[in-house]
Amino acid sequence: MRLKLATQLHLGFAAAVLLALAITGMAWWITLNYEHDVEVEHQKVLGATIALAEAESALWQLRYGLPQFMVGDTAERRRILAEEPRWYEIIEARLETYARQTTAEHHQPQRQALAELRAEYQRYKEARPKFFELYQAGRVEEAARWRALTTTPYGAATVKALGRQIALERAHAEAEAREESETLATIRIMLAFLTGALLLFLAFGYAFALRALRPIRALQMQAEQVVREQLGEELDPLDHGNEIATLVASVQRMSERFTVHAAEMARAEAALRREHEALDRMVAERTVALESANRELDLRHHRSQLLTEMTGLLQTVRDLDEAAQVLPRFLEPLFEPNAGALYVIKSSLNYLDLLVRWGQMPFAPTFETTNCWGLRRGQPYLVEHADGALVCAHADAGARATLCVPMVAEGATLGLLHLVWAQPLTDAAAAQAWRAHTQRVAEQLGLALANLRLRAQLRDQSIRDIQTGLYNRRFLEESLPRDLARAEREKYPVAVFMLDVDHFKKFNDTYGHEAGDAVLHALGRVLSESVRVGDLACRFGGEEFTVALPRVSPEQARDWAERFMQRVRGMEVKAGGLSLPGVTVSMGLAFAPEHGADPETVIQAADLALYEAKRGGRDRLVVYASASPSKTADQGAP
Amino acid sequence: MTTILIVEDNPQHMMLAATLLELNGYAVLKAENAEDGLALARSRQPDLVLMDIKLPGMDGLEAVKQLRADAATRAIKVIVLTSFRDEYPEAEILASGADAFLPKPYHHKDFLGTMTAVLGH
Numbered sequence: 001m002r003l004k005l006a007t008q009l010h011l012g013f014a015a016a017v018l019l020a021l022a023i024t025g026m027a028w029w030i031t032l033n034y035e036h037d038v039e040v041e042h043q044k045v046l047g048a049t050i051a052l053a054e055a056e057s058a059l060w061q062l063r064y065g066l067p068q069f070m071v072g073d074t075a076e077r078r079r080i081l082a083e084e085p086r087w088y089e090i091i092e093a094r095l096e097t098y099a100r101q102t103t104a105e106h107h108q109p110q111r112q113a114l115a116e117l118r119a120e121y122q123r124y125k126e127a128r129p130k131f132f133e134l135y136q137a138g139r140v141e142e143a144a145r146w147r148a149l150t151t152t153p154y155g156a157a158t159v160k161a162l163g164r165q166i167a168l169e170r171a172h173a174e175a176e177a178r179e180e181s182e183t184l185a186t187i188r189i190m191l192a193f194l195t196g197a198l199l200l201f202l203a204f205g206y207a208f209a210l211r212a213l214r215p216i217r218a219l220q221m222q223a224e225q226v227v228r229e230q231l232g233e234e235l236d237p238l239d240h241g242n243e244i245a246t247l248v249a250s251v252q253r254m255s256e257r258f259t260v261h262a263a264e265m266a267r268a269e270a271a272l273r274r275e276h277e278a279l280d281r282m283v284a285e286r287t288v289a290l291e292s293a294n295r296e297l298d299l300r301h302h303r304s305q306l307l308t309e310m311t312g313l314l315q316t317v318r319d320l321d322e323a324a325q326v327l328p329r330f331l332e333p334l335f336e337p338n339a340g341a342l343y344v345i346k347s348s349l350n351y352l353d354l355l356v357r358w359g360q361m362p363f364a365p366t367f368e369t370t371n372c373w374g375l376r377r378g379q380p381y382l383v384e385h386a387d388g389a390l391v392c393a394h395a396d397a398g399a400r401a402t403l404c405v406p407m408v409a410e411g412a413t414l415g416l417l418h419l420v421w422a423q424p425l426t427d428a429a430a431a432q433a434w435r436a437h438t439q440r441v442a443e444q445l446g447l448a449l450a451n452l453r454l455r456a457q458l459r460d461q462s463i464r465d466i467q468t469g470l471y472n473r474r475f476l477e478e479s480l481p482r483d484l485a486r487a488e489r490e491k492y493p494v495a496v497f498m499l500d501v502d503h504f505k506k507f508n509d510t511y512g513h514e515a516g517d518a519v520l521h522a523l524g525r526v527l528s529e530s531v532r533v534g535d536l537a538c539r540f541g542g543e544e545f546t547v548a549l550p551r552v553s554p555e556q557a558r559d560w561a562e563r564f565m566q567r568v569r570g571m572e573v574k575a576g577g578l579s580l581p582g583v584t585v586s587m588g589l590a591f592a593p594e595h596g597a598d599p600e601t602v603i604q605a606a607d608l609a610l611y612e613a614k615r616g617g618r619d620r621l622v623v624y625a626s627a628s629p630s631k632t633a634d635q636g637a638p
Numbered sequence: 639m640t641t642i643l644i645v646e647d648n649p650q651h652m653m654l655a656a657t658l659l660e661l662n663g664y665a666v667l668k669a670e671n672a673e674d675g676l677a678l679a680r681s682r683q684p685d686l687v688l689m690d691i692k693l694p695g696m697d698g699l700e701a702v703k704q705l706r707a708d709a710a711t712r713a714i715k716v717i718v719l720t721s722f723r724d725e726y727p728e729a730e731i732l733a734s735g736a737d738a739f740l741p742k743p744y745h746h747k748d749f750l751g752t753m754t755a756v757l758g759h
Binding site: 598608 | 650651655658661721742744745746
């Protein structure tokens with residue numbers, strides 16, 4: 001486990017302080033020790049001095065004991081003799097002590113003095129027992145000689161010199177000790193000062209380090225926080241001990257992360273770029289698709305508009321012929337750029353007639369229904385590839401693809417929508433689209449054709465006279481103004497006949513209404529057989545008829561009338577199995593615009609001519625002459 | 639002699655109608671507009687007026703109403719002639735006071751028949 005910087009700092013500081021204190025203490029101790037040594041030395045010197053003094057003193061003691069011995073009683077003598085060895089011991093011990101304490105180089109004189117002193121003592125020691133012995137034996141003179149030997153002042157001068165020497169030495173030692181002591185005191189003061197300075201320095205360093213540590217701690221905490229919060233990682237406990245270690249570990253993590261991130265970023269960027277490119281491509285594709293879809297939509301819209309318009313227009317056309325004029329305008333753009341044709345079943349159920357066609361391909365004008373597979377199957381028949389396929393027989397040999405869509409409405413097949421292509425259809429989807437589109441158009445056309453047919457039937461019912469099969473008076477009033485207007489525009493005459501069955505009322509009364517009806521029916525048939533296409537034959541009312549023949553001369557009109565009257569005369573009419581007698585007609589003829597530019601007038605003129613024909617004996621034609629009325633103005637009275 | 643007043647602006651038609659009437663023994667009076675027709679009706683007191691409905695100025699129906707409004711002409715019979723191009727409702731024509739109406743072009747039988755019916759012969 002690593003220690004935190006602060007801890008390290010604390011510990012380091014403490015160690016430094018302790019070290020400083022230890023060093024100081026040791027130095028202190030050394031000085032103290034040294035002082036002690038000096039003291040010991042001094043004491044030694046002192047001790048030697050004392051020992052010498054004691055030795056001298058003991059010697060003196062011994063000496064002063066002798067007179068007592070000589071004057072004393074026996075008891076006293078015994079005591080002195082008993083004490084003698086003790087004094088020797090003391091002296092010898094002291095001498096020995098001194099000897100021990102004067103072993104230094106500079107103690108040579110002391111040792112010299114000591115040697116003399118020892119010799120003196122030795123002599124004395126030998127002399128004393130002799131004295132005692134002699135003295136006790138009563139040999140006083142002899143004893144006195146030995147006594148003298150023992151009382152001779154031995155080495156007094158030496159001892160004195162020795163004493164002086166010792167005093168000197170002592171002073172010297174004391175001075176030296178004092179000096180040393182002062183030096184040591186100085187050293188100790190300096191040591192204390194140094195220690196204080198060191199401690200101060202350390203304290204400063206500590207404070208500074210603590211200060212310096214703060215940003216590092218902050219940095220470390222930040223780094224750690226970043227690692228924890230941003231990277232979502234916890235540092236290894238091992239890495240946690242020390243700020244620098246944490247910082248390093250954090251930065252390392254961050255750096256690893258950053259590397260990873262950078263790599264990821266690069267990857268992400270690459271991916272993004274790829275995505276972007278893909279998106280661009282997709283957008284481009286979509287745009288193309290959209291444009292195509294738009295075009296498709298436009299086309300559909302356009303077609304749907306065309307279809308609507310066509311359907312609307314087809315509701316206003318009166319017949320197939322008009323439809324044939326209207327249809328190419330729609331069918332061509334509806335099926336652009338294809339050629340095609342619209343066939344209708346007009347009258348016969350077995351044949352189809354070409355109604356309209358468009359495009360640059362030939363089409364059969366008519367064909368049998370059995371020649372078309374579409375019609376035979378009753379559903380659209382698409383040949384995408386003419387080669388080898390079953391192609392309808394009615395299709396042109398040049399067609400490489402064909403489509404036949406039967407138009408069916410109200411259960412009846414009304415016709416066929418036929419498309420051809422000069423090239424085979426390779427795109428199946430397009431082919432299906434064409435098929436669907438054609439089917440849609442075919443449905444509309446089928447309905448329109450059915451409607452047209454229905455309307456034709458209805459119109460027929462409203463403009464035809466059921467009894468005679470001729471047009472009715474309403475149709476006459478509708479179409480004659482048109483015919484006359486055209487005639488006036490194109491400058492040709494129109495012959496207008498009014499005709500009337502002679503004696504019809506009497507015929508009716510005689511033979512019955514059934515017979516009358518039969519006559520009218522027969523006359524209607526003869527009349528419709530007698531007129532050309534474009535001529536107009538109507539039942540005007542009752543037994544009266546009107547005929548308009550455009551582009552005929554007066555002679556032609558007269559001839560026609562004569563032929564017609566002839567046919568009427570030869571008409572055989574039966575009613576109820578009974579042959580009826582023949583009938584005749586009277587006819588009045590007038591010309592437009594000669595006798596009347598408007599239908600009313602010309603009809604009225606023809607009617608006036610008819611009136612004259614009746615008056616003239618019936619079964620005849622009278623041509624209106626503007627001069628004639630005045631001649632007959634006075635004939636007949638009410 | 640029964641006198642018929644024809645009020646008709648189309649001269650051809652006037653002639654045709656007049657011819658037909660004359661051929662049948664009627665005396666014919668002619669007016670080309672409603673105003674003249676009304677004056678003639680008052681002054682000459684015809685038995686019947688054939689009134690064309692479409693006339694310059696006052697139209698036929700208005701003229702019939704005036705005939706009916708005037709005591710001097712109230713009794714005169716009136717047949718209104720209509721053209722298939724101006725489609726007047728039958729009710730409107732009869733409401734004006736006309737005795738009958740006849741669509742042009744007419745067949746002489748219808749014309750004469752209607753006349754006879756109106757005149758009560």
